Amino acid sequence: MGEQSYDGYVDKSPFKNWTTLDGRRTFKRNVGDKGYLMKETDITTITDWTNEYEHIFAHTAASLNCPNPGYWSAIEYVGSKSQLFVGGDMQDFLTATNDPLFWSLYAMVDFIWEQWRELYQPILSDREKQYPANDTTCSGPAHFRNSPMIPFNNFKVIDGLSTKYTHTFSANVELVTVLPKLKSVVHAPIIALESAMKANARTTFALKNLRLPTRIYNAKPLQINTIYDCMDLACLCRFLNGTFTSKCVLPNGEELKKAVRKEYRSLTDEERERYHKAVIAIKANGEYDKLSMIHTTSTTSPAAHGGPGFLGWHREFIKRYEIALRTVDHTVALPYWDSTIEEMLHVKQDSTLWSKELMGEPDDDGYCSGVEADSGFRFAGLPELTGLQ
Structure with missing residues (x-):
């Protein structure tokens, strides 16, 4: 997914000259400065919660009076820690979507949730209705x-639990059975990274200064207004x-099939190139920035963080991104990022994910100046909503 320069900017990658929403020429990372990556034990802790769906839909911004506050092992916290590890734009929900890696991280979070559903909710109707009771001591209305699932107002929060996402719209994800080749480098002992949670775990990036609306909402029945619905x-x-x-036959005679999400490193060279080109195309036509803006403030996406709506909201959000791609x-699906692969390395920063072997490396001044000549990618000077380059 690209290496960073000395000042943290990711430049030599398929997403070079990737103008951010705030007008910078590219997004920024500070890999390994804080936080830590998702571990296998994080996933097994979640999948060992049997039928306790209240723990899956965690109240991560609950008051002290909440009878069922979120555990520190909740999926929302686990995802937040990985974002802190990537650092830069990813460590703040205001800028997280500047980094194309954001979408693949939350495809992994979505995958973990779906694994739990398949294990403990064999009855499909249970998957669509088992959700915590309304309680203002635990989360905002x-x-x-x-x-309504703001800003997707023709959806209700409970619609994020629909089985249509995985049974009529997309196929199950492909599991990684063989680990991708990673860098093997001799290093001095790594300095232990600071814990992202510490004693004040609830102040992770996604929950800082979170302000949730207090009024009660009444959502309308689901209506299909755009392709994203x-x-x-x-x-x-x-x-x-x-x-x-x-089946669906497109105007070019090809069949539109369900999306199959694979781990990013398990994509074939052709699949990865098609994915990169699709991402660049929606950046160029403005759809990437339109979708990114949705995630930037708690007022425009109040169910995105800090409560049980987190999983369903992000499932709908990344579905829209995948539709844009x-x-x-139509052959592209959103790949997920399994950060447990990096977590197994002695020095996590040495994964090929951060290097030119997959998505490029930075030049010395911190901007996208080019990629390898035979990579097939040409992304310089892409416009965004503000028109900055």
Whole structure:
């Protein structure tokens, strides 16, 4: 996913000259400065919660009077720690989506949740209705089951639990069975990273200064207004001008199939190149920035953090990102980032994920000045919503 320069900017990567929402020429990382990566034990702790769905839908910004506060091993906290490890733009929810790695991290978070659902909710209807009771001592009303999923206001919070995401719209993710090749470098003993949680775990980046609306919401029934509202292939086919009978045939004669999410390193060279090109295309046409803006403030996305709506909200959010990619290339699916691969390395920063072997390396001045000539990527000077380059 690109290396960083001495001042933290990621430049030599497929996303060079990647103008951020605040006008910088590229996004920034500070890998390993704080936080720590997701561990296998983090995942097993979550998947060992049997049928205790209240722990999965954790109240991560609860008051002291909440009868069921979130555990420090909640999925939201685990994802936050990985964002802190990546650092730079990723460590603050105001800027996290500047980094294209954000979407793959939350595809992994979504994968963990779906693993839990398959283990402990064999009855599909349970997956769509088991959700914590409304309680203002535990979360703001924006997290209540029948509140609108702001800003996706034609969705309710409970709609984020729909089985349509994985049973009619996309296929299950592909598991990684063989670890990708990682750098092997001899190093002096690593200095232990500071804990992202410490004693004040609830002040992780996603929860700092979080202000949730206090009014009660009433959501309207789900309506399909744009392609991003689609919950099945038939709907997506219609917006892509395809013909749907038992399957979707696009105008070019190709079949639109369910998306299959793979670990980023397990993509073939062709799949990875197509993914990169699709990301660059939606950055160029403005869709990337439009989607990114949704995540920037708690007022425009109050159920995104700090409560049980977190998982469903992010599932809908990354679904929209994946749809944007598929409008450019229908064969593309959002790859997930399994950071447990990096976590197993003695020096986590030496993963090829941060290097030119996968997504480039920085030049000395911290900006995207180019990539290898045979990489096939040409992304210089991409515009964004502000028109800055």
